[in-house]
């Protein structure tokens with residue numbers, strides 16, 4: 001097991017990169033601690049697979065270092081790094097039995113057969129592969145094969161880390177949840193560093209203790225699922241996490257706060273002071289639909305909005321509002337009354353975020 005440090009790492013697939021846009025991974029320094037369960041979450045094309053392949057050794061980064069426990073491993077192969085990688089599509093030896101597939105990485109290490117047998121049975125037990133051990137891999141279903149792929153990564157106890165690249169893509173939806181739980185259980189049992197790549201926020205938050213959100217070749221936030229939800233440090237995190245995503249409203253500074261159209265939103269003195277130091281090109285207010293406060297009637301502190309649409313999703317409702325020409329989503333719990341045409345809302349200050357050029361303006365509480 002190892003701590004994995006990415007030091008001033010960047011990668012361009014182009015031999016002569018000219019600028020930011022030529023980099024699949026933009027300059028970053030990031031540490032994955034030993035034994036952590038991590039997810040790397042982001043949309044298609046943001047650089048997740050590139051970063052994973054750099055960590056595993058399938059790709060040599062064009063700039064910076066990959067360090068395992070302080071040792072630079074840039075030039076080492078995945079085998080030499082002791083990294084196990086599980087891909088979207090299962091990698092199994094079709095002509096071998098499930099037992100031999102699981103035993104293969106251990107035989108490669110020269111382990112003796114009695115120990116191999118005990119390790120294979122241990123992992124077969126965890127992944128519920130026992131009934132299949134004597135079957136030829138070619139006779140397995142896609143999700144059984146993927147379980148064998150995972151088992152081959154998990155069977156070695158000397159691995160520095162296990163990297164999963166969207167491993168549940170081929171798995172039946174009803175089995176996905178079960179396998180995710182299984183992986184989490186395995187992590188708790190074996191305490192191996194695991195990095196799980198996905199573009200699905202639910203998959204990320206059920207598996208990982210900490211999630212790295214990637215956007216445009218950068219990790220824009222690294223935090224617990226709760227931190228990402230409650231304090232998105234980048235507008236992309238606000239938009240990408242949550243259902244629906246965060247409301248983002250373009251605003252301009254005004255006396256004591258910010259404004260859009262004829263609406264002024266007061267800000268704390270600390271935030272106003274911070275804002276005065278900056279000249280951002282773009283300023284946005286962010287508030288999650290869950291955190292917009294809906295008053296039962298007219299109220300002095302409230303802003304008036306028009307109700308446009310109500311979407312009933314069973315356990316909650318999504319209101320679509322127009323607030324001074326600005327579309328706004330509000331999420332209401334099942335037991336909250338649905339307002340009529342006129343809605344009175346406010347933005348509780350602890351949930352109101354201000355973003356300057358997409359990054360959260362942080363002030364001491």
Ligand SMILES: Nc1ncnc2c1ncn2[C@@H]1O[C@H](COP(=O)(O)OP(=O)(O)OP(=O)(O)O)[C@@H](O)[C@H]1O
Pocket residue numbers: 013024042043044045046047048049050051199
């Ligand atoms: N072999 C390659 N040669 C040139 N450009 C590449 C290569 N592989 C990926 N890219 C580019 O690098 C960027 C990042 O791609 P990458 O596959 O790492 O993203 P991703 O987040 O894993 O996407 P997906 O979820 O679709 O797999 C994209 O712009 C992609 O087009």
